[in-house]
Amino acid sequence: FISGNESNGMFWRGDRQGLMAADYTVTIPEIPLTLSGxxxxxxxxxxxxxxxxxxxxVLSGQGGGTIPVILDINVLGASTGGIDIHVNPPSPLPDFTLPIPGLPLNLAVHIDDTLSQIVTPRISFNSIPLNGFVVGGATTPLNVSLGGNVGPIFATVIHVSSSPGFGNSTNAPSSGFFNSGAGGVSGFGNIGDRVSGFFNEVSRGSGYKNIGSLLSGLTNVGESLSGINNTGGVGISGAGNVGGSLSGLSVFNAGFANLGVGNIGLGDIGRVNLGLGNVGDGNIGLANLGDFNFGAGNLGSFNIGSGNIGAYNIGPGNLGVQNVGFGNLGDYNQGFGNVGVGNVGFGNTGAGNVGFGLSGEGQVGFGAWNTGSGNVGLFNSGTGNVGFFNSGTGNWGIGNSGEFNTGLFNAGRWNTGWA
Known part of the structure; x- marks a missing residue:
């Protein structure tokens, strides 16, 4: 019922009416600090x-040798100057003067010699000890005084400006509660500009918990989306879609070259797969690769049948972990071709063996090849032997050869009978 602008409450006729402001600030006065020593x-x-x-x-010539000295001196254009000789012949001949003109002089001197290396002597300065050098003295006082203060300190407990809405901190006027951002916002807990609704972080959007721009609806992430829980670029509407230019409900495959979610048949890749080229999640049949596999070329996870390689295999062609039957190689094997760890039957090789072809550790029976540890029957060879060609330690019968023997071909220690 308000007819003005930027007002809170009811029945206002003017602008900025019914606005509330609050401020509670705790002031800690100035604390003087003095420190002296x-x-x-x-x-x-x-x-x-x-x-x-x-x-x-060392000053030397090229290659460390002597220093060459080559010097040419030329004196050109020098002259002796003219000479007049006065002659007095005997009478009756008259006197006369004999002039001798100046003679030019040319002098050239060529010097070609060497100087030996010029070497300056080594100059050394002795170290200068600093002994008995003291800053201050036994009677030099040192006094230090520091003074200052801390504060005053202002701690704002609550500050609500007189603006439309309640608890908003937007740059432009907004209505609603606890909104922040550029402004032009209504609703509760929104961040951005021109937003309405609840807990959105968008530019120009409405709804609930959307993140992005130009959004409407619930929990969308992206740009220009509408609907529920969509993620992606432009042009998505509906529910649970991921991508671009989609509408409707999230993908539910059924046949042919499926890629993701509820796949049923042919080239499945992910989620609830059922048949043919499955890759991951709830696979059931053919070339499975991982997760809850059931049959055919399984590679990993809870496999049950065909060429399993790892995890809870049951049979055949198992390779590792909790194998049960056929071609087991390692871990808790049970039957056929076992090689290592918890073996039980046929062709066992090592660890907790029980029967047939045993070969090492807790053997029990028929290992025509028993060799070592707790052997029981046939061609045993060392440690807890019981029967047939035993050879060392707790022997019992036939062909024993040393230690606690009991019967037939014993050879040393606590024998009982024969040979």
Missing amino acids: SGILNIPITGQITGLSIEPV
Whole structure:
């Protein structure tokens, strides 16, 4: 019933009416801090300034040899200058002067010699010890005083501005409760701009717990979506879709080249598969690869039949873990061709063997090849033997050969009878 703008309440006729504001701030006053101390400044310094040596400097010619000296000196254009000789012949001849013109001089000097290497001597500076050097002295006082303060401290317990709605912290006016973001928001706990609804984190959307932009509906993630629990790019509506440009309910395969969710037949890849090229999840038949396999080329998980390799295999062709029958190789085997660990029957090789072809550890019977440990019958060879060609330790009968023997061909220790 409000006819104004940005108001809270009922029946208002103006703008920004009925707005509430609250502020509760705890103030801790300024706390002065003073710290002072005194003592004696007496810091002895010992040590030395390390000596320094400047190694000889050698000036030499190329290749470390002598220094060549080649010098040409030319003196050109020098002159002796003119000379006048005065002659006085005997009378009656007259006097006369004999001029001798200047003579040019050319002088050339060529020097071609070498200088030996020039070597400066090694210059050394001795180390300078620092003994008895002290900062301060036994009577030098040291006084330190620090002063200051902390605070005042303001702790805001609650601050609600007078704005439309309650507890909103948006940049632009919004209505509703505890919304934040750019603004233009209504509803409860939304983050963004132009949003309505509950707990959305979007730009221009409505609904419940959507994340993205241009969304409507429930728990969608992406852009330009509507519906329930969709994830992806543009153009999705409906429920539980993943991808782009989809509508309707989430994928439910039935036949041909299935890829994901409720697959039933042919090239299945994931989830509740039933038949042919299954890869993962609840597989039942043919080339299964992983999860709850049932039959054909299983590789891993709870296999039951055909070429199993690992997990709770039952039979045939098992390779590892809880095998039961045919071609077992390792772990808790039960029957046929067992090789290792909990073997029970046929061709056993090692660990808890029970019968036929046993060969090591807890053997019991018919291992025409028994060799070592708790043997019972036939060609035993060492440790707890009982019957037939025994050979060492707890022997009992026939062909025994050493230790607690009882009967027939015994050979040493507590024998009882024969040979």
